[in-house]
Amino acid sequence: MAERSFAKEVEKLRLGAGEEFAGEGILAITKALLQCGVGYVGGYQGAPISHLMDVLADAQDILGELGVHFEASASEATATAMLAASVHYPIRGAATFKSTVGTNVASDALANLASGGVTGGALIIVGEDYGEGSSIMQERSHAFAMKSQVWLLDPRPNLPSIVKAVEDGFELSEISNTPVMLQVRIRCCHVHGHFIAKDNKRPPMTVADALDAPRRDTGRIVLPPASFLHEKEKVQKRWPAAVDFIRQNKINEFFGSDHGSVGIVMQGGMYNSVIRALQRLGLADTYGDTDVPLYVLNAVYPLIDDEFLSFCEGKQSVLVVEEGQPNYIEQAFASMLHKAGRGTRLVGKEHLPMAGEYTGQVMLDGIGAFLRAEAPHLLPGEVRAPNKVGDGVDTADLINVVPGRPPGFCIGCPERPIFAATKLIEQELGKHQIASDIGCHLFSIMPPFELGATTMGYGLGPASASAFNSPDAKRRSISFVGDGGFWHNGLTSSIGNAVFNKNDGVIVIVDNFYSAATGGQDILSSRAGNKTKSTKHPITEAVKGMGVKWLRHVDRTYDVTKMQDTLREALTTEEKGPKVIVASSECMLNRQRREKPLVDKAIKGGERVVKPKFGVDEDICTGDHACMRLSGCPSLSVKSLDDPLRDDPVAHIDQSCVGCGNCGEVADAAVLCPSFYRADVVHNPSGWDRFLESARRATISLLQRRRESRRLTFANA
Amino acid sequence: MLDAVPPFRPRAGAQDDERVIKLAVLAVGGQGGGVLADWITDVAERNGYVAQSTSVAGVAQRTGATIYYVEMARDTGRLPVFALSPSQGDVDILIAAELMEAGRAIIRGFVTPERTTLIASSHRIAAVSEKIEPGDGRASSSKVHATAQAASKRFIAFDMEKIAADNGSMISASLLGALAGSDALPFTRESYEQAVSAGGRGVKASLAAFGAAYDRARGTTVPAPRVAEPTIGDSAPGSNVSGPQNLMQRWQALAAHIDVMPVAVRDMALRGLRKVVDYQDIAYGREYLDRLDKAVALDHADHAYALSIAAAKHLANAMCYDDMIRVADLKTRSTRDKRVRREVGVKDGSILQVTEYFHPRIEEFCGTLPAGLGSYIESRPKLAAFLDRRINHGRRIRTDSFAGFAALWFIGGLRRWRRGLLRHKVEVAHLERWYALALGYVGQDYALAVEILNCRRLIKGYSDTHVRAQSKFDRVLSALDLLKGRPDAADWIRRLREAALKDEKGDMLDGALKTVATLGESAAR
Secondary structure: OOOOOOOOHHHHHHOOOOOEEEEEHHHHHHHHHHHOOOOEEEEOOOOOOHHHHHHHHHOHHHHHHHOOEEEEOOOHHHHHHHOOHHHHOOOOEEEEEEEOHHHHHHHHHHHHHHHHOOOOOEEEEEEEOOOOOOOOOOOOOHHHHHHHOOEEEOOOOOHHHHHHHHHHHHHHHHHHOOOEEEEEEHHHHOOEEEEEOOOOOOOOOOHHHHHHOOOOOHHHOOOOOHHHHHHHHHHHHHHHHHHHHHHHOOOOEEEOOOOOOEEEEEEHHHHHHHHHHHHHOOOEOOOOOEOOOEEEEOEEEOOOHHHHHHHHOOOOEEEEEOOOOOOHHHHHHHHHHHHOOOOOEEEOOOOOOOOOOOOHHHHHHHHHHHHHHHOHHHOOHHHHOOOOOOOOOOOHHHHHHOOOOOOOOOOOOOOHHHHHHHHHHHHHHOOOOEEEOOOHHHHHHOOOOOOOOEEOOOOOOOHHHOOOOOOOOOOOOEEEEEHHHHHHHHHHHHHHHHHHOOOOOEEEEEEOOOEOOOOOEOOOOOOOOOOOOOOOOOHHHHHHHOOOOEEEEEOOOOOHHHHHHHHHHHHHOOOOOOEEEEEEOOOHHHHHHHHHHHHHHHHHOOOOEEEEEEEEOOOOOOOOOOOHHHOOOOOEEEEOOOOOOOOOOEEEEOOOOOOOOHHHHHHHHOOOOOOEEEEEEEEOOOHHHHHHHHHHHHHHHHHHHHHHOOOOEEOOO | OOOOOOOOOOOOOOOOOOOOEEEEEEEEOOOOHHHHHHHHHHHHHHOOEEEEEEEOOOHHHOOOEEEEEEEEEEOOOOOOOOOOOOOOOOOOEEEEOOHHHHHHHHHOOOOOOOOOEEEEEOOOOOOHHHHOOOOOOOOOHHHHHHHHHHHOOEEEEEOHHHHHHHOOOOHHHHHHHHHHHHOOOOOOHHHHHHHHHHHOOOHHHHHHHHHHHHHHHHOOOOOOOOOOOOOOOOOOOOOOEEOOHHHHHHHHHHHHHHHOOOHHHHHHHHHHHHHHHHHOOHHHHHHHHHHHHHHHHHOOHHHOOHHHHHHHHHHHHHHOOOOHHHHHHHHOOHHHHHHHHHHHOOOOOOEEEEEEEEOOOHHHHHHOOEHHHHHHHHOOHHHHHHHHHHHOOOEEEEOOOHHHHHHHHHHHHHHHHHHHEHHHHHHHHHHHHHHHHHHHOOOOOHHHHHHHHHHHHHOOOOHHHHHHHHHHHHHHHHOHHHHOOOOOHHHHHHHHHHHHOOOOOOHHHHHHHHHHHHHHHHHHO
């Protein structure tokens, strides 16, 4: 069950011709796929296109009605390999994943697919995770398009443009027999907007049709001599076909005046930011109308030489707005101008930063600097020579006040106790070489845990510890991998590799029943039933199957003491080979989403329900915060006491506590302090409950009264 | 033609009908910023505006700082070009769902005095970095308030989290109410309420929170005055002390002693006295006052009685050390039961079960034995280890059950024998050393004596944490030999103490101690 349900929104996918669609970018892309008569769709979740996968998963009824096959691929490589169905058959297929991490994984399949080429349109929708909010290394998808020679679309970030890009992409792919990548940037995926829908189209040929009449063509298979011919075909046939299509169908757009001494050329995705900068410089209106000539590349690869050169005609200088580095587009344009012997000055990274996100301010500064240098007459007086405005407020002090707030484990996260146990075991046995992996559990690298030295790729945690395997070492390495990473790549690349190479390290598989970091999608080992997928395949069985001999399963991670004991045993046992610990507890975010409505309903319905919550006795807490150094739970925080005798704030647990048990377990395992308590509220108690309660309370009150009547009592003391 | 004067173009930010209104929401992941952004978009569309909202979903929502961004313009039939993220100096309305996020917005340049209405909830959600310091690591809210006032065109700040909680709703509802009440957007209250109602879930509570925040933002409700700080009058002897007649008489006599102390000392002394009597008994209160008198006798109004006030505070804390008896006593009081019920929110008809987490070690066990027996065991490592294996386990005790409550009630009752127990002997010896050390400096360096008293703040925690705290206390005071006689000795002790409160192991303190060591060298040269 994914974090977000689109069950209601997917009804919008049924809209017919002429109706207005209103919603998020990713939903618009899904609708566009159906309007294009796509035959099959697959992909792997990951921000910013996680929701695209969730939308598709929730839309399975609609897809089924249209005869569209959908699958949640095991990895991005799987998703891309799936596009093989478009190699011999005129079936349109789409795959989606996060870029550039997913594109890295996919690039083997992508290269093979690109080499042989496709018959049916093959569209790869990559969610570009670049800039603010990104959780990955900052690289460009552009390089993949260049190296495999697949075409790259980067449409303007509004719904009609994205929908059109999907349509164009399929046609372009078919005409040039080449897979097409469509890149959508992070905010574009979640942008809320409108477009006019068309009818959905059933695929003219379904995968079922293809299965009934199989085809093959040795010329499309990547094996010599065909592979040598593919390379020539790419430049001699497919490239020119793509260029012609892009030119004839006016995929790239021109705005503004067709005269003028300067111009700006940009990636489609940068259009809105460029317009905003021009608006702020007084050169564009609310609707983007401007006199500055603009050349918008909705297709950023391949580039159209004559289109660009004619744009440059009569211009002294042209600014290239290209986010990220290396500046491939700028280099290509410079080469075109040089070879054509043109005198137009090309500028780009002189005014705009070589690296980093092109935010509003960066764009305003860069375009402003370009225009001031090249065409100052265009600028209104106040922009050309602004009155010096004092910054007004000095924020220098504030920078030292406002704390950083990186993402962290959620309230009640079952991974927190795993790292609390690891931190405690390090206090006992010393520091270890720890390899981390991609997933929520990577938050262990941040305070308060500060565990983990590297992260090398999804499912590659244990693989990245593989060199740390020496008979001379006194300490073993520890590596982490999540259940998502385990099924994506880890089973073979990490576990199989460790078994085969007799790695002596400790591997912790963090099993929270979902691909939690990407939004709680089901995976092979999910324990919930899933109508359309096969789940409930235990990780322990897979690990055993790979040949692991030393295997322990902690089926309740909140048992910090047990977790600690298991880690100690793994780190100290005489047994050789990989020591694998599978630490399982359900992702609390998903569990709450699943259980909370049920619990509320049960309480309302009069059923007996026990609801736990943790608390802190503020007069017993001494304000050392040792508990928080082993937790970091958002619901466990500090609070000031209205007591001048106490200097430091004490621990406090707020209403958001879900009673996961970590606080009590940690206080116990780390021998912290006795100020934590668990309060279980029994709703709708049974008769026996009530009887016991009244008997207990009578006795307890008696004892309390007896003692309190013989001493002084200070109210608010 | 470009060279000609460009025709009039309504610029973003211009005062006209086609102006784009830019609104950013800075929130902490999990606060429901997405719901708020959806409501705002809905309100705009209901009022004949075109609106676009964007967000960055994914990892940033996992309790990290995150931004939602909405742009809107009157619908003229043409689609405006909206930006997808906020720009510095280009935001009309900034909503911060937590006070430090308002600070972050100011740092990032999203708040400008000429145009930005800043709506911020004044409550705090402490970041991990603020929580993990052994002392008080929290950021200064007043700094943000002051800067926000100067940095924004209008600053609306109140505790919207509390308004939401009081009305059984989420902060998104009260933030929307504050936005509506601010009149920063040209929309009616009804259209906001329609958007909330259209949401369908928890509508009643959301509307209540919305309404309360709306009124507050308009200034039609005045916040309830903060409960006044308890003054000496409030806690005057007899005002909220109760007990048997004979004890009350003795208490009055004891408290009367405070009335002869300098006025500046009385409040803290009375608080301290209440604490120690509550901890042990009237005689213990007498001991406290006797000790305190020593400081008062050495003190003088010229110093505003800083020494006596520090002594009143830290003597009380030192005398009320945290032992098993104290913990058991506190956990079995009827007031505690009431507090837990209030905090957990136990309604009529429900039953509360309370589980306590204890992990006693041999040290705690011996501390609760008569001094002779306790030290006998502690001096025999093998015996101690043998017993530790039997004692050193985590124990969960149900204080709502007969057996669990009775066990703690019994331990709490050991109070009357506390003076004869090992822990008490150790604590008293430590206290006397520290107190004598501090008072010994009063003549030559008054400020240093006060700072030595203040070092008591370092001692806290249980078991290992307590051991570490003791070690920090000792390390700070170890600098005394190097520092005494220096005019800035008190200042250095204060700095060392603050450094000791910065991290768990005292790495910062060690660094500061090294600096102190070099001070000594340069002085020697």
